[in-house]
Amino acid sequence: MREGSSGFVVADKNLRLLRALAAELRTPLIQIARRSELASVSKQQNQASQLRDIETTADAALRLVDSYLFSTQVLLGQQRLPLEPVSVGATLYDTAQYLRRIAKLYQCDIDINISRHAGLAMANRQGLQAALTSLAYSMINSGGEQHRIVLVASKTNQGITAGVTTTNKQMSRSSLKVARQLFGMARRPLKESQTNGAGIYVADCLFEAMNAPMKVTRRQGSAGLAAVLLPSRQLALL
Amino acid sequence: MIDVLLVEPDRVLGGIYERALKDAGHTVRIAGDAQNAVQMIDERRPDVVVCELILGEHNGVEFIYELRSYADWSDIPIIILTSVSPEDVGLNAKQQASLGVVDYLYKPQASLQQIVKSIQDVADAK
Numbered sequence: 001m002r003e004g005s006s007g008f009v010v011a012d013k014n015l016r017l018l019r020a021l022a023a024e025l026r027t028p029l030i031q032i033a034r035r036s037e038l039a040s041v042s043k044q045q046n047q048a049s050q051l052r053d054i055e056t057t058a059d060a061a062l063r064l065v066d067s068y069l070f071s072t073q074v075l076l077g078q079q080r081l082p083l084e085p086v087s088v089g090a091t092l093y094d095t096a097q098y099l100r101r102i103a104k105l106y107q108c109d110i111d112i113n114i115s116r117h118a119g120l121a122m123a124n125r126q127g128l129q130a131a132l133t134s135l136a137y138s139m140i141n142s143g144g145e146q147h148r149i150v151l152v153a154s155k156t157n158q159g160i161t162a163g164v165t166t167t168n169k170q171m172s173r174s175s176l177k178v179a180r181q182l183f184g185m186a187r188r189p190l191k192e193s194q195t196n197g198a199g200i201y202v203a204d205c206l207f208e209a210m211n212a213p214m215k216v217t218r219r220q221g222s223a224g225l226a227a228v229l230l231p232s233r234q235l236a237l238l
Numbered sequence: 239m240i241d242v243l244l245v246e247p248d249r250v251l252g253g254i255y256e257r258a259l260k261d262a263g264h265t266v267r268i269a270g271d272a273q274n275a276v277q278m279i280d281e282r283r284p285d286v287v288v289c290e291l292i293l294g295e296h297n298g299v300e301f302i303y304e305l306r307s308y309a310d311w312s313d314i315p316i317i318i319l320t321s322v323s324p325e326d327v328g329l330n331a332k333q334q335a336s337l338g339v340v341d342y343l344y345k346p347q348a349s350l351q352q353i354v355k356s357i358q359d360v361a362d363a364k
Contacts, residue, residue: 026321027248030345034254037350041261057250105250141248 020198021068027141028061053105060102064137067130071202074127074209081124081209085232088121088128088153088162089114095132096151103140108147110136115154121162121229123210128229131206132164135225138199139166152219152226163217163226200225240361241265243284245275245301246319247293251345255288255319258350264357272296276304279311286360288353290345291320291327299327302337315360317341319348 032054039050073079096112103110132151139149148167153160203225207214212227242264246252252268259266267284269275272293279287287305291298298320306312316339320327324342334342341356 023321026346027251030321031248031250031254033346034251034258034350038254038257107249 017198017201020201024138024141024198025061025064025068028057028064031057032061056101056105059098060137063098063133067133068202070126070130071134071206075205081127081206083122083124083210085120086123086125086128087119088123088160088229089118091123091125091128092132092151092153092162095129095136099133099136099140102137103149106140108140108149110140111148111150113150113152113154117155118153118160119155120232121160122232123162123212123229127206127210128162131203131210131227132162134199134206135164135203138197138203139164139224141199148222150222150224152217152224155231156228159212159228159230161217161226161228163214163224165217165219165222165224165226167222239263239265240285240357240364241282242267242357243275243278243287244268245272245287245289245293245298247271247290255350255353258354259357262354262357264361272298272301272304275301279305279314283311284314285364286315286317286340286357288317288319288357291318291322299329302339306337313338315340315363317343317356317360319343319345319353321345 035050035054035057039047039054042050070079074081092112092114096110100110136149136151150165151163152165153162155161204214207227210227210229212229214225214227217224217226242259244252244255244259244266246255246268247270249270252270256266256268267278267282269278273296275287275289278284289298289302293301298318302316305314305316316337318334318339318341320343323344329337329339329342340360343353343356
């Protein structure tokens with residue numbers, strides 16, 4: 001804990017999170033600023049494409065701000081996450097739809113893999129969407145050349161798994177561990193990838209608030225992070 | 239016109255800087271990380287290296303020290319173009335000069351015009 005000049009007492013953990021979130025949001029803002037500059041001196045036909053890219057980056061940044069604001073409210077206890085039956089497949093589909101444009105700028109393909117039996121899970125739709133957005137955006141940003149991201153929903157014995165996998169080999173068990181450490185105890189940055197871990201941490205907290213701890217998953221040469229949500233009991237009644 | 243090696247892990251930003259530098263008449267290659275940068279320098283020695291300090295697995299300052307450890311590459315001018323402020327890096331002007339850093343540009347404030355000018359200064363000094 002430390003006391004700021006204004007007398008506020010803030011935890012170092014919160015300061016680190018604030019700093020990391022601000023750093024994550026700075027990247028799209030730099031992109032917007034520099035692309036605007038480029039557009040202003042571009043020929044007319046290039047200008048239209050530059051403006052489209054600016055719009056895409058600004059939209060992605062706004063969604064990220066929304067996700068982070070929502071997460072912060074949850075973390076501060078200002079927002080509850082009431083659980084209700086949610087179609088994980090439909091949430092994944094919507095998330096993939098609006099991430100596709102920003103992913104394209106990073107030459108990253110986004111796919112969805114929704115098992116027919118995924119069905120309804122006990123979750124909070126806004127929380128689930130915010131968690132998946134934070135997670136996927138982190139992976140889009142930290143991937144190398146021509147990587148692929150898959151938003152996955154499947155049914156397992158434990159429940160319904162919802163998460164994001166990537167062909168980026170750097171995503172590993174230690175990425176999640178280090179992201180947790182970053183805001184829990186250590187000061188070291190997330191070394192294995194470009195992301196500073198803030199997006200992973202935010203997703204982790206949101207899943208935790210939905211009683212679904214996030215874990216590392218591996219499938220068919222990809223690695224990722226996912227949470228197991230409890231299936232909706234409505235299914236059992238059908 | 240000079241040969242620029244841009245070490246930039248963010249693909250989108252890298253593309254924007256590349257466009258601006260190519261429009262200014264320079265040849266540009268982009269390396270996404272320090273390892274890739276070393277390979278590219280080995281293939282063809284650039285006239286200037288423009289380098290981010292947050293390079294994922296590697297620290298950009300370590301990369302600069304590595305570059306300086308090779309006799310053939312010890313005189314390649316380096317421009318730091320980074321999201322880390324000089325105060326946070328802890329590299330003072332004297333240390334920058336001893337590492338052959340000719341300019342330190344802070345990304346949130348460095349316009350494309352400033353970046354192009356900084357490269358042009360290296361070209362003019364050649």
